[in-house]
Amino acid sequence: MGRSPCCEKAHTNKGAWTKEEDQRLVAYIKAHGEGSWRSLPKAAGLQRCGKSCRLRWINYLRPDLKRGNFTEEEDDLIIKLHGLLGNKWSVIAGRLPGRTDNEIKNYWNKHIKRKLLARGIDPKTHHPLSGAAAAAAPSSHPLQDQLAARSSCSPETSGACHSSDDDCGGIDLNLSISLPREPPSPSSLPTTQEAEATSRATVVDVDASSEKN
DNA sequence: AACAGGTTCAACCGCTCATGA
DNA sequence: TTCATGAGCGGTTGAACCTGT
Structure with a gap:
């Protein structure tokens, strides 16, 4: 009875995100807000681990990100x-x-x-x-x-x-x-x-x- | 032009922490 | 108080890209 895995590895994508996945994630978060990362992938129709979604959003998709060189x-x-x-x-x-x-x-x-x-x-x-x-x-x-x-x-x-x-x-x-x-x-x-x-x-x-x- | 080595960036993994039952 | 679960963090990895030979 170990801890349940964070996601069904057999049914999750790995590696680089596609544009479609990005769009799905952004659309879902815009509609429902952040949080519940564990259930988000299923709700958003993504074959991704919740952790992966969170990371993608925080590091890449968030609208308030300042990209470019550091001053x-x-x-x-x-x-x-x-x-x-x-x-x-x-x-x-x-x-x-x-x-x-x-x-x-x-x-x-x-x-x-x-x-x-x-x-x-x-x-x-x-x-x-x-x-x-x-x-x-x-x-x-x-x-x-x-x-x-x-x-x-x-x-x-x-x-x-x-x-x-x-x-x-x-x-x-x-x-x-x-x-x-x-x-x-x-x-x-x-x-x-x-x-x-x-x-x-x-x-x-x-x-x-x-x-x- | 082709190859090798180095660099960069995005993503994954495993651990710890916080919270609720 | 203890245990289970979800969320977050930091380290590491690997693929893409760049540069030098």
Whole structure:
């Protein structure tokens, strides 16, 4: 009596989506909204796994997606957020309207990793590459360490030292985000993902406006 | 022009988390 | 409190595309 599989593998398509499948999925979501991914494929007449539908919608079909090159600002923001959060791609995506976790993850692997390496920075630890010892620091994310060290003034406990120019910790990553947390328009998605991402990220305030020093 | 190697992107897989009975 | 189920996340893979030889 194991857990039931997420879908009938024998009767589901795999691989690239066809235009018709895309159209069906978009039409269904427009009519019924997001959610119930497990039952969606059947209801929409798709021979796909619910997870696959969800992914296709989130990463490719959503109307509010911003496709195209990342800006320098987005680059910097991703780097800073990664320093704070690690590989929490969905949280990072929540701070970059129109970007998806998958897109950011890919972009990180293809572009930013190299950028950091070229600067002599270890993309995993955000420490200078030169010191192997540095890489062996107690935490994989030094910035998280700094945040932890600041626990005495954490927003959860006091919120007192959360002003944008407070230098608690002495790093410029004391940020508070000013990006919109709501969907840009009523017709765009409820973005449960973003909502969740936002809620999970509340511990860390990141200010997009301050990331340009 | 043809081939090989490298890069990029979309999609899948397996795990964890959240929620409800 | 425990268990079952659905949803979401992050890592990985594979095919298509690009570039250099």
